[in-house]
Amino acid sequence: MLELTTDFAVLFEKDKSVGGATLNRILTILETIADKDRPVGVSELARLSELPKTTVHRLLAAALRSDLVIRVDDGYLIGSRLHDLLRLVHGQIDLRDRVLPHLAELYTHTRGVVDLAVLHGSDVICVERIVPAQVRPDLPPVGGRRPAHRTTSGRVLLAFAGADWHPPFTGPASEIKPATHGDLARIRRAGVAIEQSADGALLNVAGPVLDPAGQTLAAIGVSAPPLRIQLGCLVEAVRHATRAAGAALGEPVYA
Numbered sequence: 001m002l003e004l005t006t007d008f009a010v011l012f013e014k015d016k017s018v019g020g021a022t023l024n025r026i027l028t029i030l031e032t033i034a035d036k037d038r039p040v041g042v043s044e045l046a047r048l049s050e051l052p053k054t055t056v057h058r059l060l061a062a063a064l065r066s067d068l069v070i071r072v073d074d075g076y077l078i079g080s081r082l083h084d085l086l087r088l089v090h091g092q093i094d095l096r097d098r099v100l101p102h103l104a105e106l107y108t109h110t111r112g113v114v115d116l117a118v119l120h121g122s123d124v125i126c127v128e129r130i131v132p133a134q135v136r137p138d139l140p141p142v143g144g145r146r147p148a149h150r151t152t153s154g155r156v157l158l159a160f161a162g163a164d165w166h167p168p169f170t171g172p173a174s175e176i177k178p179a180t181h182g183d184l185a186r187i188r189r190a191g192v193a194i195e196q197s198a199d200g201a202l203l204n205v206a207g208p209v210l211d212p213a214g215q216t217l218a219a220i221g222v223s224a225p226p227l228r229i230q231l232g233c234l235v236e237a238v239r240h241a242t243r244a245a246g247a248a249l250g251e252p253v254y255a
Helices: 008-012 020-034 042-049 053-065 080-110 152-160 181-190 231-249
Strands: 069-072 075-078 113-120 123-130 145-147 193-196 203-210 216-224
Touching: 020 042, 020 053, 020 069, 020 075, 042 053, 042 075, 053 069, 080 113, 080 123, 080 216, 080 231, 113 152, 123 152, 152 181, 152 193, 152 203, 152 216, 181 193, 203 231, 216 231
Parallel strands: none
Antiparallel strands: 069 075, 113 123, 113 216, 123 145, 193 203, 203 216
């Protein structure tokens, strides 16, 4: 099941006054405002949320600083930043729903860990994942972020998305070494990224999902033991999945 891929704490990364408990209360305020089709005043928000007016004032101030609400004469409305967030989430839900059948087909062919990822800044976000029952659940969660240059799917996205990216000088230890511009150029030429885990137990292959105009929308990746499936078969399976997913995303949606 798809989880929301945005960490709400990131929305307040410049406001150090917002901790976990405060964040939950702000979300309560936002839900209360969103439930109305008109501006909502402080007194009404305090009554509906069952919070003291002084607390509501403080929470609204934090939400204003982060552009999550706007102030009008009669109260508060949802701000542009939250509308942008909702558009992002809706877009990822549509992406996931259209691509999921092709992820399932890739899983059937490979019996490996299959994932769908998108680029967000310099990070890669997992939108969906299919995991074999025998695989230990120690993978990053759906909705989690990782540095794009340190994952196979992230390398594909950096290579094909035309991102203005520079390799970091240092970084945390990883099972995959950081990418270089040379690595990304080789991925563009090959059309896929291919990596092997440090212990040789897994082959990781990822390819870009392109729309009809050639824009990179996402990446599909699979990890599987080399003893189970040959590399050539794994690469061809990923290429087939990305082509099919790209075609699905280019189809019109009918109500």
